[in-house]
Amino acid sequence: MIDLKQLTTRKDEIQQNITNRFMHVDLETVLDLQEKRSLLIQEVDALRKSRNENAKKMKGKMSPEERQILIAEGKDLKVKIAQQEEILKEVEVQYLSEAKRIPNYAHPDAPIGKEDKDNLQISTWGTIPQFDFETKDHVQIGQDLDLIDFDTAARVSGAKFYYLKNQAVLLELALERYALDILRKHGFTLTITPDIAKEEVLEGIGFNPRGEESNIYSLEDTGTCLVGTAEITLGGYHAGEIIAKERLPIKLAGLSHCFRKEAGAAGQYSKGLYRVHQFSKVEMFIYALPEESDAIHQELLAIEEEIFQGLDLPYRIVDTCTGDLGAPAYRKFDMEAWMPGRGENGEWGEVTSTSNCTDYQARRLQTRYKDEDGKVQYLHLLNGTAIAISRAIVAILEINQQADGTVSIPTALQPYMGMDHISKENR
RNA sequence: GGAGAGGUGUCCGAGUGGUCGAAGGAGGCGGUCUUGAAAACCGUUGAGCCGAGAGGCUCCGGGGGUUCGAAUCCCCCCUUCUCCGCCA
Numbered sequence: 001m002i003d004l005k006q007l008t009t010r011k012d013e014i015q016q017n018i019t020n021r022f023m024h025v026d027l028e029t030v031l032d033l034q035e036k037r038s039l040l041i042q043e044v045d046a047l048r049k050s051r052n053e054n055a056k057k058m059k060g061k062m063s064p065e066e067r068q069i070l071i072a073e074g075k076d077l078k079v080k081i082a083q084q085e086e087i088l089k090e091v092e093v094q095y096l097s098e099a100k101r102i103p104n105y106a107h108p109d110a111p112i113g114k115e116d117k118d119n120l121q122i123s124t125w126g127t128i129p130q131f132d133f134e135t136k137d138h139v140q141i142g143q144d145l146d147l148i149d150f151d152t153a154a155r156v157s158g159a160k161f162y163y164l165k166n167q168a169v170l171l172e173l174a175l176e177r178y179a180l181d182i183l184r185k186h187g188f189t190l191t192i193t194p195d196i197a198k199e200e201v202l203e204g205i206g207f208n209p210r211g212e213e214s215n216i217y218s219l220e221d222t223g224t225c226l227v228g229t230a231e232i233t234l235g236g237y238h239a240g241e242i243i244a245k246e247r248l249p250i251k252l253a254g255l256s257h258c259f260r261k262e263a264g265a266a267g268q269y270s271k272g273l274y275r276v277h278q279f280s281k282v283e284m285f286i287y288a289l290p291e292e293s294d295a296i297h298q299e300l301l302a303i304e305e306e307i308f309q310g311l312d313l314p315y316r317i318v319d320t321c322t323g324d325l326g327a328p329a330y331r332k333f334d335m336e337a338w339m340p341g342r343g344e345n346g347e348w349g350e351v352t353s354t355s356n357c358t359d360y361q362a363r364r365l366q367t368r369y370k371d372e373d374g375k376v377q378y379l380h381l382l383n384g385t386a387i388a389i390s391r392a393i394v395a396i397l398e399i400n401q402q403a404d405g406t407v408s409i410p411t412a413l414q415p416y417m418g419m420d421h422i423s424k425e426n427r
Numbered sequence: 428g429g430a431g432a433g434g435u436g437u438c439c440g441a442g443u444g445g446u447c448g449a450a451g452g453a454g455g456c457g458g459u460c461u462u463g464a465a466a467a468c469c470g471u472u473g474a475g476c477c478g479a480g481a482g483g484c485u486c487c488g489g490g491g492g493u494u495c496g497a498a499u500c501c502c503c504c505c506u507u508c509u510c511c512g513c514c515a
Contacts, residue, residue: 037477038477038478039477041476041477041478041484042477042478042483042484044477044484045476045477045478045483045484045485046483046484048483048484048485049483049484051495051496052484052496054495054496055445055495055496056445056446056496057495058445058495058496059445059446059496067495070495071495072495073495074494074495074496075495076495077495078494078495078496242437242473242474244437366474366475368474374456374472376473376474376475
């Protein structure tokens, strides 16, 4: 949520931002509700004041007649207050549900555009490999080497689930350990987070746990959901706290499973492991001082690059355009790895994403710090993918496939894997 | 899952239905003293909302209720601890 006090002072800017993001929020409605709410609060507060004064008068001794008069007055006020409070509550609910839909401000350098093809490529690393043999996509490789079983998973769990098998299991664990070791080196506190979180935490982070378009699995009658990312559990970690300035920045790394409904997602660009209902991911999450968040965002991007460079996977970085930013994000960088099996002759596929959400999530989560003047301020929250296992596996299998059908293992992973290639023979 | 005891400010901890946003300590900050520090002493120290301001309102795990008035009484939920059961 943005600072609603700025609704009037930065109105044009907010409106322009909504337009740039191709979102639909009626600012006038929000402003109307804000005005209504303010008046109602003033009314209710005045009534409460009368009630408090009335109650205070009754503390001392007095004649039964006098007391009866005051009690009658108090009863009258009580009814009025209850009525007005009811109205206020309704307005408040409407106001917040509208206001929550207003997206975060966007970084002035974020490219303006509607969808992912408007994202701005800002760098590339590595070279796109040329193969002198007929290449396969990861689904085929996974099947030929008995690494991934979609068919059985479809029977047991449903479409878009999978079993990892044999060396793919070792590959997943190796990637997790590889990424965690790098994060540890960078001063992150390592965690394995719960895979379930309360709806209020999801909402604080900016996810919508309900509704048609929700990507979230909710657990019936519990008020909880399966997390779509450890961003939720890591962001909830310090919710409601006022954190001492000396402790900042707080750098958390979290390994979790991620669950996504992905309703309607199908076709060529979602095939295989690329878009699935469950995967594992190591996530980075930072609680930062506002003045440091831009620099830390760059650091997160640098760590993502370090991880992929270590794996020898060619990639490019894009600066995400306004229309493709999530509502909480102020700026977002995506890393796209080259996937030879994607599209006709290979294409870039998103493998990581890092966002600076400034104070947008912190305001809902009430995650704050005290500045040098002792004033309480909202922190800036940032997140970034260290490694999303399923997509990393897509890139690794497709990039490292050999003419003989085997797959070589990136040097950095070999110690974790205990092998330098995957073949049917060494499983 | 069953039984019992708790959940109060940064932390520990007291709290009779009205004088409680809340005693007392610790910690933090400022000061006196000191060459400096410690100790001692004095002062100060929660957050949010509405309002141009004056000021007012709300918050004692969360939500309901009783009452003219609730941190205090009642109900539900969450959570922590102890014991029992079950269990990887």
